[in-house]
Amino acid sequence: MNVKEREKRLEEIFRKKNNEGFAVAITGCWGIGKTHFWNKFFKEKTQEEKKIKEKFYYEASRVDFASAFENKKYAYISLFGIESIQDLKNAICTKLSTNPYVKEAPKRLEFSSLLKKSLEQFKDIKVSQYGVSASAKLLENLLYAQVKDAIICFDDFERLSDKLKIQDVMGLVNQLKLERNCQVILILDESKNDEENKKKYAEYKEKLIDDTIKITSVEPLIRVKAEEAEIDQPLIDLMVKFADELEIHNFRFFQKVIKLYREFLEQLPNEVAYWTKEIILVRILQGYFIEDFGQNLDINWDQFTRKSQFSAEVKKKHDKDHIGKDNIQLNLINSISPIFSQNDLWATEFKKWFEQKSSFDSKIIRQLVESDLIDDNYMKAKAKIDQLINNYKNYNLDSGFTKKLSSEIKKIIKFDVLENIEFYCSFLSEFDAQEEINQIDQLVKEHLQSAFHENHERMLKLYYWHEDQTQKYRKFIKDLLDDPNSFKQQEFLRILELYLYKGETAYGSEEVLYHMTKKHLENFIKDEYPSAFKTLSLKTICKKIIELYQLKQSQMVQTVKSWLKEIIENIGKSKGYPQHYINYFTEEL
Known part of the structure; x- marks a missing residue:
């Protein structure tokens, strides 16, 4: 009824x-x-x-x-x-x-x-x-x-x-x-x-x-409140399906979802593609479901990946002991929308927001909205990859399977996360498609090289995001970051500013501080400091730099202290300052 x-x-x-x-x-x-x-x-x-x-x-x-x-x-x-x-x-x-x-x-x-x-x-x-x-x-x-x-x-x-x-x-x-x-x-x-x-x-x-x-059913209440919040009809249908399939009968769950969805949308440009709205809604549904029911149902963020989903299906087919051990709720969620099992940058940032273990970066969300991530070609390529992998699951392959799959993978390299690309390569390795894998690896490295020069900060985030995982591309990113010529003065300014005004340490600060040289420090004190931090004294700035090194690169503290003393003394002597005045700035370092 x-x-x-x-x-x-x-x-x-x-x-x-x-x-x-x-x-x-x-x-x-x-x-x-x-x-x-x-x-x-x-x-x-x-x-x-x-x-x-x-x-x-x-x-x-x-x-x-x-x-x-x-x-x-x-x-x-x-x-x-x-x-x-x-x-x-x-x-x-x-x-x-x-x-x-x-x-x-x-x-x-x-x-x-x-x-x-x-x-x-x-x-x-x-x-x-x-x-x-x-x-x-x-x-x-x-x-x-x-x-x-x-x-x-x-x-x-x-x-x-x-x-x-x-x-x-x-x-x-x-x-x-x-x-x-x-x-x-x-x-x-x-x-x-x-x-x-x-x-x-x-x-x-x-x-x-x-x-x-x-x-x-909570459907009528969802529809009324979602329409009041001016949510698109297909997204309302998605929430209703989520409620019915997972038997969520408490509207307070969806009240939280609708509220957070509106808050996120208000931070974005006026014109937002429908696909972007669906991704945001799915991630919020996913986050609150894990938060409210995850512990009891044994569901967490790590299970929502293509790799884990595919591994579970393979296990189900080949492991007799695995029969009957399926997580029914997890299967239902993945059947509602394929977005749930896509571990992309959206998932990364929303996971950070819900777990509150590290800084949620609204800038990345805004960049994702404005980027080619929502481009039709990207979405079509992702859909074809899914279709090809489904063909594999259904024992329905043709002779050009590996070439078709690698062709679609190459189209998404610039937009997808490295973990997905690595999974696709490991999948191709089952067919001895080493030539296709080498081509993909080369394209990934070229993309990372280009991305490194365009956005050093994002490269640091990519590196630390995969810190606890054995990613095949992580070593290449580390080599890029370890290059002594990779130090960027603007990155140091960003890290120092975050620590000075918010007391927080930024992504990859260890790498940036490690590549700091005496020359970089001298350029900062002579050129950047007067304009960037003119409200703070030089003595305060120097102490904060030392504090940062104590937190992130403790083995370099004494070296940095000696650099700072030498730099301040040289500047003082070149300007003819009396020695007691120079000592005032260096004695407590």
């Missing part, structure tokens, strides 16, 4: 029993959207009736119209925090009013409003030796007498106070239904109550509840 069918069923109950009391339970998992379902239903049906009545020409027609919602008194009561039946009755009285979705409220409840205000004034009167104030008791009875022919909604049964017994609440519901002709809606998660309350509820349910509407 879908949402429309549930709404139709509930409306039929209201229409058929328009002038009768009844009780309907709306049940479902905690956070699935039961309250949202009821509020939306009540609002829409009220507005539908109001539009119908507005079309009537004669006032008599409006009066005679059999309204099931629009002209009813209404009270919504959360049971959370209510500790006695009398408190619950008072809550009904004080909350009872005209339908909140009718703009023009009739004046027939003015007397009740006056009584409510009076009750509010008397409710804090203390108990005395003569008992509860007779005035307050009288007002309570007068107000409760007004409770009839109304729609009353009770919510939060699972948060019921220990002092308020469920049988007492159900007894009151029975009275409202039979004696006061009220139509009562009960919103609850039947599985959340304690065992005693479950048993009592089950006893009353059979006698008291006329019908039950079960909410089994």
Whole structure:
């Protein structure tokens, strides 16, 4: 039964029993959207009736119209925090009013409003030796007498106070239904109550509840909130599929997803390709799923790679002991979108964001959005690679398989992560395609050489990203970084600035500091320091440089100290400064 069918069923109950009391339970998992379902239903049906009545020409027609919602008194009561039946009755009285979705409220409840205000004034009167104030008791009875022919909604049964017994609440519901002709809606998660309350509820349910509407999917709430956030329809469908396939029934999970998705999009250019939006949404779904369910389901970021996915499939085919050991949830996630198993730079940065183990770099995300990563040719090549590997899995190869695969791999070298390229090469090695592998290796090295000169910082990140892995290209990156001519003055400025103003050490600072020479340091003090850090004294700068070396290259500390002393002395002597003035800058180094 879908949402429309549930709404139709509930409306039929209201229409058929328009002038009768009844009780309907709306049940479902905690956070699935039961309250949202009821509020939306009540609002829409009220507005539908109001539009119908507005079309009537004669006032008599409006009066005679059999309204099931629009002209009813209404009270919504959360049971959370209510500790006695009398408190619950008072809550009904004080909350009872005209339908909140009718703009023009009739004046027939003015007397009740006056009584409510009076009750509010008397409710804090203390108990005395003569008992509860007779005035307050009288007002309570007068107000409760007004409770009839109304729609009353009770919510939060699972948060019921220990002092308020469920049988007492159900007894009151029975009275409202039979004696006061009220139509009562009960919103609850039947599985959340304690065992005693479950048993009592089950006893009353059979006698008291006329019908039950079960909410089994969080889809309606996802669609409403995602549309409000102006998320593309295909992405909303993806979230719904994620919820249904993985049986996530708590909207609070998707509330976090939608919020973070909007926050990321606000940091990006106004024009963002659909593919980019899908990648961002997938990474956020992936991150929160691992964060919320990963430990219990034995799922982590490292399992979302082409290599691990392919290895699991091979094991499943060839290892008899592996049969039945599949991670069902992991397989379901990968079936929802192929992006989940693509371990690219997007995955790297989002993993850092969720794990908060290292600095998340929003600049890289922005560069990825603006780069050719979202180019159609790249996406087509990735799709062809997937198709060729699927052909292998399905025992459907042709004679040109290795050449076709290597041809597509060459197209993605500039955009994909090295781990994926290495995996593809190891895959090709199973077919003795050494010539194709050599060609790919050469292209990778040429790309890394070019990338090194264009973006030294990113090369450092690539190197340290693969620090704990045996990457075949890592040695080549290290050789590039170890080249004494590779030192870049701008990298040193960046590292020093980050440490000075944020107290953080940057990616690859060990490599940059290692390649620092006395000449580089002298150029910095003479040329860059005055303009880059003019608000800080030279003495402070020198101390911070030494601190950096103590943290990242401790074996060079004494060498750097002697360099700094020599540089400062030479500068001082060339400018004719007195020796005591020079000593002031060097004595504490």
